Amino acid sequence: MNAITAGAIDCDIHPGVPGIRTLLPYMNDHWQDAFVSRGADDFDLASYPTAAPITCRDDWRPTQGKPGTDFTLLQSQALDAFGTRFAICNPLYGGAVAVSESMGAAICSAINDWMRDQWLSRDPRLRASIVVPAQAPHLAVEEIERLAGDHRFVQILLPAAAELLYGKSYYWPIWQTAVKHGLPVGIHAGSMFRYAPTSNGWPSHYLHDYVSQSQVFEDQLLSLVTEGIFVRFPELRIVLLESGVTWLPGFLWRHRKTWRGVRAEVPWVDRPPPDIIRDHVRLTMQPFDAPPDPQVVAEMCDMIGSDDMLLFATDYPHWQFDATDAVPIGFPPDLLRKAMFDNPMSAYPRLKETVA
DSSP: OOTTTTTOEEEEEOOOOOOHHHHGGGSOHHHHHHHHHHTOOOOOOTTSOTTSGGGSOGGGSOSSSSTTOOHHHHIIIIIITTTOSEEEEOOOOGGGTOSSHHHHHHHHHHHHHHHHHHTGGGOTTEEEEEEOOTTOHHHHHHHHHHHTTOTTEEEEEEEEEOSSOTTSGGGHHHHHHHHHTTOOEEEEEEEOOSSOSBTTBOOSSHHHHHHTHHHHHHHHHHHHHHTTHHHHSTTOOEEEESOOSTTHHHHHHHHHHHHHHHGGGOTTOOSOHHHHHHHHEEEEOSSOOSOSOHHHHHHHHHHHOOSSSEEOOOOTTSOSSSTTOOSOTTOOHHHHHIIIIIHHHHHOGGGGGGOO
8 A cells, every 4th residue: 555645535436337238238229229239349449448557557447348347356456555544436428429419328327336236336536527418508507416415426527629619608507507516517527529629620649639639728718718707607626637737827827917907808807817726726746747856846736826626536547657656756745635635625525424
């Protein structure tokens, strides 16, 4: 067990879905027949190709099956090795991005029931996000309402690159329902690929796609703030999952600088955007994406301007670090304690229900 992370709350791990056949028992007769008759079984996200090195660390890759699908391995590698107190499961699979709204909803519902039956019920350290069809907010709301009574689900999960910017009124029902049930909304790196992930078109390589995700997160934050989402829904909390960290200080500075010059366009943004973001937004620590220099790491943490924003995460089984080095060298000790326990407890109110 890693002594540094013992007792930490891991805010981003990824149990893998073996395939549609695993989910069939959690679907009605129509969808069982539809998937079997069509022979459809490849719903892994293009944002995380199963064979890509970054999708799974070499020493975490199972001898058989997809990354993250072995329950015993996940227990030993993601929970026991880090001394994890709780870990939030964020399954990444095609239901959240399927073109068919009804098919996407069926897959999401099956994933949630499968998670509850095969994962949450087998280890008291596990919690989960409610996977919803982002392409159909009305169906997303139905799924949230269906599962909100199970407090082992502590968050709602959405992809970073959706069909529209999240500040648009199209998504307001999701924010309203999240606030109703006291659930933060996790926005995870990944794309529905309805549009190019860059502002200048489609990249040629996965490397470009992955690195460009920080731009997607910037776009979504700008939308949420400038459309007044945190004014309309003042209790809403957003968690950026696998967004990286080092882009944030420069973004906050630029956002504030420009707002000061054009704020007449958005009179509802009545205080500096960085203050709004620091109050309503949290980020997981992996990937930290800073040089392995203690001084740089400490300065980066200081420039964020808040001790409350960072949340500990391993991003298991994605390859963001080696061995048990989940904490960047030079990370301020006082901030680490907050990131590992205090900040997650504040970000996820339902965790408090099971802490003595």
